[in-house]
Amino acid sequence: MAFKVGLLGLGTVGAGTVDILRDPFQRHPLLQELVIHKVGVRSLDKPRSVDLPLNLLTTDLDAIVSDPEIDIIVEVIGGLEPARSLMLKAIAHKKHVVTANKAAIARFGEEIFSAAAEAGVYVLLEAAVGGGIPVIEPLKQSLCANRIRTVMGIVNGTTNYILTRMQAEGGDFAEILADAQQLGYAEADPTADVDGFDAADKIAILASLAFGGRIKLAEVYCEGIRQVNATDIAYAEKLGFVIKLLAIAKRDSATDPEQLQLRVHPTLVPKAHPLASVNDVYNAILIEGDPIGQVMFFGRGAGAGPTASAVVSDILNIAALLKVGRGQVTQADGTPLLDPLLACSHQHYCTIAPLEDLITRFYARFLTQDYPGVIGKLGTCFGNHEVSLESVVQTGIRDGSAEIVVVTHDVREGNFRQALDEIKAMTTVASVASVLRVL
């Protein structure tokens, strides 16, 4: 039996996908039953690293997604359009879809999965989060007996690379970003990475799977790493923390058990925490569930090889379904029937807790007048807002001001912000130099 694959895009991930498909030696035998039927590209003349017969290439992507011979469409062109329209058209033509497109899924997931449910096809997306690291499939299948409490991770390699270098070299954000851009670790326009949007897309997808509901991307609180500086990294280090950009989704039973926390922000992570030692471009996703406790998945979160590993594994998973005649199952009334673990069947939207209700620890650095009563004034103000402090340290003098670093216990974010507003208004306080959350 041969399963025909239509590939949309022949960039880094597309070429990596072709490399695997054409080299089945010592891989799963099912790979030998996959055939690349058509490959859609923007230009036929561009030099390619992969050596494909020219008659497979076409610039007519619409013809691929409607080609009656094709069983599985692989979308690796990225971006929002035409990716979205092509996936929808493929689904309408009853083709299963494999995609690496976190941006499109995070934004158009409802539309795409509703269309797939109606057409009775699968849309698999292991490559969308964590490159090749298995995390989507495990959340759907291996962990499905659990009541998930937390999904938390380092899901953006670029920012982790920058933060790791800032930590190691004591350098500041701008210079290391510039160097990372030159080395190819960061894009010319680094916004999606450094401002946290890529991580927000990914945590929205993970949260949707972990908590069985749809997520409105706009409700994910998103704070990037531009304001992280060498001073705070050095203080964090002294206090026993490293700073990581974490994406966090949490069902917090303390408040409303149906409400989720959903956020991306730089975070002080205790050095002994499993995520603290995840460095460079590596990604890791930590999942906490009942009764499994903590499990963590670690690996390279991007790159042609790891991403293509996930893409081709998804293709094989669909081929395995087709092999046993389960590609298209129809019920007595004619409606399609999909595997409830593999398909996305969420109907409702998750409720996202307002940020001010978040319970977390904070780190804050203040520049103040250098006189004895300042720490007392800060402490009193925090106390008035029920913000309990774990430590207050006057660390020295900077720019003619005394520098004070505060770490709180778990507090309500709203209370902390109110205290901060009052502190900002104090004449003895020159500035709030930085505020970061602490895991």
Added chain:
Amino acid sequence: MAFKVGLLGLGTVGAGTVDILRDPFQRHPLLQELVIHKVGVRSLDKPRSVDLPLNLLTTDLDAIVSDPEIDIIVEVIGGLEPARSLMLKAIAHKKHVVTANKAAIARFGEEIFSAAAEAGVYVLLEAAVGGGIPVIEPLKQSLCANRIRTVMGIVNGTTNYILTRMQAEGGDFAEILADAQQLGYAEADPTADVDGFDAADKIAILASLAFGGRIKLAEVYCEGIRQVNATDIAYAEKLGFVIKLLAIAKRDSATDPEQLQLRVHPTLVPKAHPLASVNDVYNAILIEGDPIGQVMFFGRGAGAGPTASAVVSDILNIAALLKVGRGQVTQADGTPLLDPLLACSHQHYCTIAPLEDLITRFYARFLTQDYPGVIGKLGTCFGNHEVSLESVVQTGIRDGSAEIVVVTHDVREGNFRQALDEIKAMTTVASVASVLRVL
């Protein structure tokens, strides 16, 4: 639709399984379609932590595996018999099987999977390795596009707990084992754990999945941790290593690409290696593949909750198949058809490389006469056998002898052993105090 589960065993894991099955809140909705039909126990009178209707309990386990109403048999009695016979009988009655039984699968895998293939049923075993950590399912499904090079891990919690405490406290094996037994972290008869047999069962299962062939358990080289002592842990620490019991399966392309290395032994692991920081009862499995690179799976490797998480997830995976009518698929000629990623279809046995052909680094500690020429003599002897040394350090005097610690580069084990035999025969060498492999 309701899927009927017959549970064999109501010990720790069985009770954990019942706890999840009876508490579907915030878990996957498919859980609500599972029904506990019968539970097989040894004694009806034993007090139980789970509150099950008495009419579900029976001591007639044979009746459960042949009960025509039951769809899925869950084997959590452990041990070899009657577990093996009951699984085979269940399979003969066309029931799908979920098991946590690494010992039975590692020994009778061929018999069990052949029977399952013939009957057209699935045998799932996520709980057999790494407790709840998803690793079996990811190897079968999420990583199936890869050419796996290495599967390596800390897969036994008891020995990792003992080694972690030896490392932290500087204590010796026997005293910490005794304490671990009192605290319930080690069995009264600790052989299966501390002699590496449990880890050998698990790496045999992982290797079979990773490399697509059957494994003869007797061919797994197995060395436990009884001979690991405080002295070597301290030296390893100084040299930048921690000692871990690793289970390793490797396809070594340097020699015969079809040959596997398969072994369990205490290993000096560089502190920066991802497995070095896996402590206490935690397990971790590191997989290296082409093109994914390294991925690691981390979590609690045992205990009622984590193991039951894997058991119930497997049950749900089978229920999902049944739901879409894929529980039993028959081909035109009447033979059953199984999903090629979920079923075990290996026909051949993997070839295991002889230990003497293993290429690895070694750590060795010698007690010798304290005179200047000894290091030279050791060095010359190693050199004669093509054993290249990374470092030779005379560390001090112990029991009236000079103590010399040697770390080699990558060498052939056979050559190293020959050199060692010659060294043992030297009159200047009092003893070879310890030999350990280095990652």
